[in-house]
Amino acid sequence: xxxxxxxxxxxxxxxxxxxxxxxxxxxxxxxxxxxxxxxxxxxxxxxxxxxxxxxxxxxxxxxxxxxxxxxxxxxxxxxxxxxxxxxxxxxxxxxxxxxxxxxxxxxxxxxxxxxxxxxxxxxxxxxxxxxxxxxxxxxxxxxxxxxxxxxxxxxxxxxxxxxxxxxxxxxxxxxxxxxxxxxxxxxxxxxxxxxxxxxxxxxxxxxxxxxxxxxxxxxxxxxxxxxxxxxxxxxxxxxxxxxxxxxxxxxxxxxxxxxxxxxxxxxxxxxxxxxxxxxxxxxxxxxxxxxxxxx
Numbered sequence: 279x280x281x282x283x284x285x286x287x288x289x290x291x292x293x294x295x296x297x298x299x300x301x302x303x304x305x306x307x308x309x310x311x312x313x314x315x316x317x318x319x320x321x322x323x324x325x326x327x328x329x330x331x332x333x334x335x336x337x338x339x340x341x342x343x344x345x346x347x348x349x350x351x352x353x354x355x356x357x358x359x360x361x362x363x364x365x366x367x368x369x370x371x372x373x374x375x376x377x378x379x380x381x382x383x384x385x386x387x388x389x390x391x392x393x394x395x396x397x398x399x400x401x402x403x404x405x406x407x408x409x410x411x412x413x414x415x416x417x418x419x420x421x422x423x424x425x426x427x428x429x430x431x432x433x434x435x436x437x438x439x440x441x442x443x444x445x446x447x448x449x450x451x452x453x454x455x456x457x458x459x460x461x462x463x464x465x466x467x468x469x470x471x472x473x474x475x476x477x478x479x480x481x482x483x484x485x486x487x488x489x490x491x492x493x494x495x496x497x498x499x500x501x502x503x504x505x506x507x508x509x510x511x512x513x514x515x516x517x518x519x520x521x522x523x524x525x526x527x528x529x530x531x532x533x534x535x536x537x538x539x540x541x542x543x544x545x546x547x548x549x550x551x552x553x554x555x556x557x558x559x560x561x562x563x564x565x566x567x568x569x570x571x572x573x
Contacts, residue, residue, distance in 0.1 A: 283360075283364070284357060284360050284361075285299060285302075285303065287360055288302060288356075292449070293448075293449050293450040294449075295426055295448070297426065297496075301349070301353070302353045302356070302357075305349070305350045305353035305354070306353060306354075306357060308350070309333060309350070309354065312333050312336060313325065313329065316332070317329060322358075322361055322366065322367050323366075323367045323368060325358075325371055326371050327371040327372070327373075327374035327375050329371075330351075330354060330371055330372065330375045331375060334347055334351070334375075334378070337350070338378075343380075344378040344379065344380040344381075345380050347377075347378055348377050348378065348380060351372075351375065351377055354372060354375075355372045358370045358371060358372050359372075382553075382556075384553075384556050384557055385523035385526070385527065385553055385554060385556075385557060386513060386515050386520050386523060387520065387523045387524040387526075387527040387528070387557065388507065388510075388511050388513065388520065388521070388524045389511075390528060392510045392511045393419060393510075393524065393528075395510045396415065396506060396507070396509070396510045397412070397415075397416065401506065401509060401510075402506075406471050406472065406475050406476070406489060407489060409464075409467060409468050409471055410468055410472070410486065410494075411502050411506065412464065413461075413464050413465065413468045413486075414428065414486065414494075414499060414502055414503070415502070415503065415506055415521070416461055416464060417443075417457075417461065418503065418518055418521035418522065418525070419521050419524060419525055420457060420458060420461050420525070421443065421445075421455045421457065421525065421542070422455075422521075422522045422525035422526055422529075422539075422542055422543050423443075423445060423455065423522070424447065424448075424518070424519075424522065424544075425496055425499055425500065425517075425518040425519070426496070427445045427446065427447055427544075428486070428499065428518070429484075429486060429493065429494050429495065429496060429499055430446065430484070431443065431445070431484070431485040431486065432482075432483040432484055432485055433469075433483050433484075433485050434483060435485065436465060436485060438462055438465065438466065441456060441457055441458075441459070441462055442454050442455060442456050442457060443455050443457055445544065447544040448544065448546075449546075451544065453541065453542075453544050455542055456542075472487065476489070476490075476491045486499075499518060500517060500518060503516065503517060503518050503520075503521065504516045504517065507520070507521075522543070523554070526539050526543060526551070526554045527554050527557045529542075530554050530555065530557070531557075536548065536551055536552065536554075536555070539551055539554070
């Protein structure tokens, strides 16, 4: 069921990340397996909206969350839209499929006191990995950068004199993020110790590297964030994305313009950024309850 043409479409026309392409591939393989186990379907033209609806029921019976089901349906919508566009099917079954409703979860973020404690002097060691790890945590928190964007930064993307970094985001969209003088100082310190101690630097220009000179990979960056956040926070989720949420929430709570936060985060529309206003409203509610005598 999964076609090479569709994967190439995601890769070269939509410019989706390898992580997203892998997720799409798994979703389609799962749907294909479901069809083979319950229906005699020989090609995509025979797939009906009723089959998709039955798959949704099957997923819920397996305790798959509504959010995950919607992601899988998004995959199918893209797939059938592609097949329709290419003239490979006569009718798209997806318009008759209704997505299940999901409850909106507020973005999880670390409180300011915990972030202050995180960057106290005794948390990070003063060797290469300690300085690198601190810079990774600081950059996540100071810029709201995504995990994939951070590990793919190159030396040429860091402009110390203009005090900004160039980021290649989703859909190959490039954006410029301003950085503070304090972060610049840490970047200089990192580059100095990296170039002095890493003798096996790969000639690919990646900014963040392991002790062996290889590009820092996603799982390593995730482990670094998870480990250090665990020292200052009791949050169940301690990921790079939590630091992205923390950046946006703290910016908004300190008076930053919502449109400015949208541009820094690289959101394509304001609706994606507005979710952070809910945290601000919750904060106002708590202040109101604590301060008003009749609250």
